[in-house]
Amino acid sequence: MNFTLRVWRQKDANDTGAMVEYAAKDIIADMSFLEMLDVVNEGLIAKGEEPIAFDSDCREGICGTCSLVINGIAHGGQRGTTACQLHMRHFEDGQTITIEPWRARAFPVLKDLVTDRGAFDRIVQAGGFISVNTGGTPDANAIPVGKVESDKAMDAAACIGCGACVAACKNASAMLFVAAKVSHLNLLPQGKVEKDKRVTSMVTQMDAEGFGNCTVTGSCEAVCPKEISLNFIARMNRDYGVALLKAST
Amino acid sequence: MKLDAKIPPGPLAQKWEKHKFDMKLVNPANKRKFDVIVVGSGLAGASAAATMAELGYKVKCFCFQDSPRRAHSIAAQGGINAAKNYQNDGDSVYRLFYDTIKGGDFRAREANVYRLAQVSVNIIDQCVAQGVPFAREYGGLLTNRSFGGAQVSRTFYARGQTGQQLLLGAYQALSRQIGNGNVKMYPRTEMLDVVVIDGHAKGIIVRDLVTGEISAHAGDAVVLATGGYGNVFYLSTNAKGCNVTATWRAYKKGAAFANPCYTQIHPTCIPVSGEHQSKLTLMSESLRNDGRVWVPKKKGDTRPPDQIPEEERDYFLERKYPSFGNLAPRDISSRAAKEVCDEGRGVGPGGLGVYLDFKEAIKRLGLETVKERYANLFDMYEKITGENAYETPMRIYPAVHYTMGGTWVDYNLMSSVPGLFVLGEANFSDHGANRLGASALMQGLADGYFILPYTIGNYFASEKQPKSDVNHPEFKLALDNVKALTKRLLSINGKRTVSSFHRELGKIMWEKCGMARTAASLKEALTRIPELRAEFWKNVKVTGENASLNQELEAAGRVADFLEFAELLCLDALTREESCGGHFRVEHQFPDGEAKRDDEHFAFVSAWEYQGPSKPPLLHKEPLVYEEVHMSTRSYK
Numbered sequence A: 001m002n003f004t005l006r007v008w009r010q011k012d013a014n015d016t017g018a019m020v021e022y023a024a025k026d027i028i029a030d031m032s033f034l035e036m037l038d039v040v041n042e043g044l045i046a047k048g049e050e051p052i053a054f055d056s057d058c059r060e061g062i063c064g065t066c067s068l069v070i071n072g073i074a075h076g077g078q079r080g081t082t083a084c085q086l087h088m089r090h091f092e093d094g095q096t097i098t099i100e101p102w103r104a105r106a107f108p109v110l111k112d113l114v115t116d117r118g119a120f121d122r123i124v125q126a127g128g129f130i131s132v133n134t135g136g137t138p139d140a141n142a143i144p145v146g147k148v149e150s151d152k153a154m155d156a157a158a159c160i161g162c163g164a165c166v167a168a169c170k171n172a173s174a175m176l177f178v179a180a181k182v183s184h185l186n187l188l189p190q191g192k193v194e195k196d197k198r199v200t201s202m203v204t205q206m207d208a209e210g211f212g213n214c215t216v217t218g219s220c221e222a223v224c225p226k227e228i229s230l231n232f233i234a235r236m237n238r239d240y241g242v243a244l245l246k247a248s249t
Numbered sequence B: 001m002k003l004d005a006k007i008p009p010g011p012l013a014q015k016w017e018k019h020k021f022d023m024k025l026v027n028p029a030n031k032r033k034f035d036v037i038v039v040g041s042g043l044a045g046a047s048a049a050a051t052m053a054e055l056g057y058k059v060k061c062f063c064f065q066d067s068p069r070r071a072h073s074i075a076a077q078g079g080i081n082a083a084k085n086y087q088n089d090g091d092s093v094y095r096l097f098y099d100t101i102k103g104g105d106f107r108a109r110e111a112n113v114y115r116l117a118q119v120s121v122n123i124i125d126q127c128v129a130q131g132v133p134f135a136r137e138y139g140g141l142l143t144n145r146s147f148g149g150a151q152v153s154r155t156f157y158a159r160g161q162t163g164q165q166l167l168l169g170a171y172q173a174l175s176r177q178i179g180n181g182n183v184k185m186y187p188r189t190e191m192l193d194v195v196v197i198d199g200h201a202k203g204i205i206v207r208d209l210v211t212g213e214i215s216a217h218a219g220d221a222v223v224l225a226t227g228g229y230g231n232v233f234y235l236s237t238n239a240k241g242c243n244v245t246a247t248w249r250a251y252k253k254g255a256a257f258a259n260p261c262y263t264q265i266h267p268t269c270i271p272v273s274g275e276h277q278s279k280l281t282l283m284s285e286s287l288r289n290d291g292r293v294w295v296p297k298k299k300g301d302t303r304p305p306d307q308i309p310e311e312e313r314d315y316f317l318e319r320k321y322p323s324f325g326n327l328a329p330r331d332i333s334s335r336a337a338k339e340v341c342d343e344g345r346g347v348g349p350g351g352l353g354v355y356l357d358f359k360e361a362i363k364r365l366g367l368e369t370v371k372e373r374y375a376n377l378f379d380m381y382e383k384i385t386g387e388n389a390y391e392t393p394m395r396i397y398p399a400v401h402y403t404m405g406g407t408w409v410d411y412n413l414m415s416s417v418p419g420l421f422v423l424g425e426a427n428f429s430d431h432g433a434n435r436l437g438a439s440a441l442m443q444g445l446a447d448g449y450f451i452l453p454y455t456i457g458n459y460f461a462s463e464k465q466p467k468s469d470v471n472h473p474e475f476k477l478a479l480d481n482v483k484a485l486t487k488r489l490l491s492i493n494g495k496r497t498v499s500s501f502h503r504e505l506g507k508i509m510w511e512k513c514g515m516a517r518t519a520a521s522l523k524e525a526l527t528r529i530p531e532l533r534a535e536f537w538k539n540v541k542v543t544g545e546n547a548s549l550n551q552e553l554e555a556a557g558r559v560a561d562f563l564e565f566a567e568l569l570c571l572d573a574l575t576r577e578e579s580c581g582g583h584f585r586v587e588h589q590f591p592d593g594e595a596k597r598d599d600e601h602f603a604f605v606s607a608w609e610y611q612g613p614s615k616p617p618l619l620h621k622e623p624l625v626y627e628e629v630h631m632s633t634r635s636y637k
């Protein structure tokens, strides 16, 4: 297969950046999207040009490192799939493919397709945990957790923190990411003690990082590679409301 | 170099308790005076960094990914072992200990493994308290599954994402400490050297992967939790970034490297589809709880699987190992798969594959249950191969997965350089010649949460070392060396890409030092690796510059280290004239093809000491003494 790629190239955070066209030749349908980029990069290096910088690590859809907007859609638009798990058999021979980085004020571009997602870490640092030290914890079976609750917590905990939700949102809102973490912990009995503080601290940090507001367009859910449900946002809003109410009384 | 494993005296079951009591303590107010450097934020590094910060130490933590949450541990699928005996099926600390020693083919240290089994129960308690959503029964209690090499159900899991959930637990604990200022986190930062002053580890040299800045960090102890070296084979189930740089550079500063030839080939991975492939994908061992492994009885049978009748199928694991069946340990299952493929009975392109069939499980349990247990794995399989494994059997083949070898450490997890501790997959300590499934997560968290935090205090309290200072000439020397190396890589400006060297090295390693090794193949590798390395330093092309984000430069440094390390791995494999666990020497097998261990001559840990660039490394032997278990021939029949 052959493709024309239009790729965002940007030397560093201060550069303005531009789209540059490349030919991707002799691509095999079984290649992953990133393997296709590897091939293009090998060609660029051979010509003495700098390869296209993009982030990846596990290449199996779990680490959340890869982060490409492909033809305008975060991770390329195949349901429940990260860019590293997207395969070329889903593209048409001869197609033009545009590749851009996540675009959001809170995720500045560092180079080409690589962005800084440190804002997500700082949100978790603000309260996305249960405050237990190592040691001295009760037996794991001391607190039974209903399977339904536990499964729901797991649904939320499945978030890989890739940031596609932010990239897809016209407001660059981080609500789905934050809601997933808040819900995972607030749903469990172990996490209930700090429920109110958690949600307020995380939301405060989210706002401080410059993410936009949620207007419930659902575009985040549509691109989420782990198919995290929009319902968690409603859940978090409830938790947040309750916390504010308690704080004011 | 004199290696002392420092195994505490006394009965096996009481060693750790007694040792904990005997070790010196640092009083709480003094802890904040100690700076601890932790390299790595996987299960081992994140749990260690968080726990030490909770205790009051001042911690700096480094990782090369953009966030500590993305360490390779995130990819672990199947589960984590613990001797909880919640299933009342006869499990105990002793049984987990015994299974692990036997699984490791009697090449692990008894005392370490016993301690691992003991603390396994605390790990589950800790993780549940952190909110790790392990799978549960309807009654609300935790549930378990079985893994290879065990006849009890002791594996805890969170769907097919156990590593992710455990790592997020540790990452959250770490984030809490970053948030309250007790840990300073350095993501996108790669450690490139250890600084040793007067024989003690005193700091590290790192490169900021965004700006290219190379800088020094001083600490009273250095902890490496940098993962395994499976990517020396290029294709493996490891993440792209996994590398040997940290432990290799520590080796060159005096930290002996143990058992590099003990590498694990995992039986159930998606087969290679072509030259372009950048990595291999694991299909979790947990699938073997319900999937049946088979190939056609006839050679070269190209009929689609559903047209091969039952009586013409060879369920070779069930046939050869009736008491463990499809759950035979990894080394044994991998070799069995290779054997049937070598006989010409493999399936799929190139005949390099065997079937993993769920038809019967779906009939027995129903589609829904199978989906609930494994949906994410089936989805992953479909994304990569385009095939639906609910309808047609998966095709799988062995692939490099885990490395049991690593930096030599004593019972306190300290390397042969005082003050340098090594945890998790990066050390060699607990799995002998073969690791059982679901035991790496257990070991990483045991090391980080429950062992290092005790033993590091003992080091501080008993050594009374002077405070480390980046102005010491050794720091400057190390800085200059790292800068010079970086400059050299960028100036070669040859014709071949970094990844073409890596691929070629991987091919040599897989063909000559993979699932079956012979003296001749190893000797061939030992001539080809130095040739390839020499070519690398003449002909590699590293584009770009140092002062920016430069992924080619990062890769070049890692491949340069693999090109040196590979030689040590092959040398170790050549000197170990026996077959044990993942190390199979064709010359040493029983007539039925089973591995032939030689306890009389090889019941020792090989620990290699660096002697300088022009001298061969020196082999030290740490004898393995078994006080409690009897070294038997390992049988799963």
Ligand SMILES: Cc1cc2nc3c(=O)[nH]c(=O)nc-3n(C[C@H](O)[C@H](O)[C@H](O)COP(=O)(O)OP(=O)(O)OC[C@H]3O[C@@H](n4cnc5c(N)ncnc54)[C@H](O)[C@@H]3O)c2cc1C
Binding pocket: B039, B040, B041, B042, B043, B044, B045, B062, B063, B064, B065, B068, B071, B072, B073, B074, B075, B076, B077, B078, B079, B080, B162, B163, B189, B190, B191, B192, B225, B226, B227, B228, B237, B238, B239, B242, B243, B245, B246, B282, B401, B402, B423, B424, B425, B426, B437, B438, B439, B440, B441, B442, B444
């Ligand atoms: C696909 C897959 C599935 C697995 N499934 C299971 C399972 O079900 N059960 C099980 O028990 N085990 C499993 N394993 C094995 C297990 O996941 C690993 O052995 C374990 O997670 C390793 O943890 P670690 O903390 O030692 O290292 P890692 O998680 O690899 O972390 C290494 C850390 O070191 C950092 N680092 C490395 N080098 C440098 C450097 N030079 N400078 C700075 N930072 C550096 C990295 O950034 C990273 O943070 C699996 C492995 C794979 C590949």
Ligand code: FES
Binding pocket: A055, A056, A057, A058, A059, A060, A061, A062, A063, A064, A065, A066, A082, A083, A084, A085
């Ligand atoms: S590279 Fe890990 S999710 Fe894509």
